Amino acid sequence: MLGIDKLSYQSRWCRVSPLRKFALYLLMLALAFALPPLGQGILLLVIAAFTCWLLRVGPVRYLRWLAVPLGFLLLGVVTIIFSASHQTQALLWSVPLGTWHIGIDAQGLQVANQTFWRSLAALAATYWLVLNLPFPQLIILLQRLRVPRLLIEQILLTWRFIFILLDEAQAIHRAQSLRFGYRTLPGGYRSLAMLISMLFSRVLLRYQQMVTTLEVKLYQGDFHL
Structure with a gap:
């Protein structure tokens, strides 16, 4: 079987109803989007610890899973942080490039911080659902959702x-x-x-x-x- 399938069958919540798992997943997503960055960071740690306990895996292995999409996330965050402007006063730090100045925008830094922690918290919640939901339960869930x-x-x-x-x-x-x-x-x-x-x-x-x-x-x- 695939690695994901093996992990889902060794989960402590393997026999739990898929509807309950999906409801908890929606709650995690709602908190990931509603909480401030500090709350999102705490939520990320809670979900990660909960996932490791359910799947009987170590934190190093979990960090390896997060490292897969982390590169794409960091690339997107960098594009948010840096901005181009004709006025250096609007930038915290800048490098001149012709008539333009490319640097770090204060507002962009704030948005990047929010995006980073929100994305990681939502990603951890999605990992939790995928890794704790065996494929037969996924079929049952899709049937219950009238797919x-x-x-x-x-x-x-x-x-x-x-x-x-x-x-x-x-x-x-x-x-x-x-x-x-x-x-x-x-x-x-x-x-x-x-x-x-x-x-x-x-x-x-x-x-x-x-x-x-x-x-x-x-x-x-x-x-x-």
């Missing part, structure tokens, strides 16, 4: 084919590695190209097998959810 049945079926099939894709890719990569396909850089590129082409054909074959299985079982266009 169209066709969309739920598409999500279910997409999730199923992710596992098929990873399984086929790992099998091909393992066979290539045993034949020293990635020993050199040129050989690695050739092996990667072969992996992609073979993966496409083998996934299509698995799809045809699934269609045949459904026809044998008198599939009428609806999955039993």
Whole structure:
């Protein structure tokens, strides 16, 4: 299974109703958007500690998860902090660039601070929901929220084919590695190209097998959810 799926099944709240989890997630999001930056920072610490306790993971591993989107967040915050103006009085610190001055704006610094902590708190809340909600409970939640049945079926099939894709890719990569396909850089590129082409054909074959299985079982266009 995927790492996220493994973590969701080892959660202490694995058996808790998905509706309760979703309600708590909405409460976390509301607090993340309503609280001031200091409150958002405290909320971030509380959610992070709660997530680590539920999933039985250490804080270092959790920080690694946060480091994935943190680069994009910092890039967005930097663009908010810096501003361009003809007048240096409007900037706390500036560098002349022709007739313009590029520097740090006081208002932009305040907005960046609010955006940073709000985004981290909302991200921690989203991580909490995703990592504590097994996929079967997600399907139940979507049904309770009256999501169209066709969309739920598409999500279910997409999730199923992710596992098929990873399984086929790992099998091909393992066979290539045993034949020293990635020993050199040129050989690695050739092996990667072969992996992609073979993966496409083998996934299509698995799809045809699934269609045949459904026809044998008198599939009428609806999955039993």
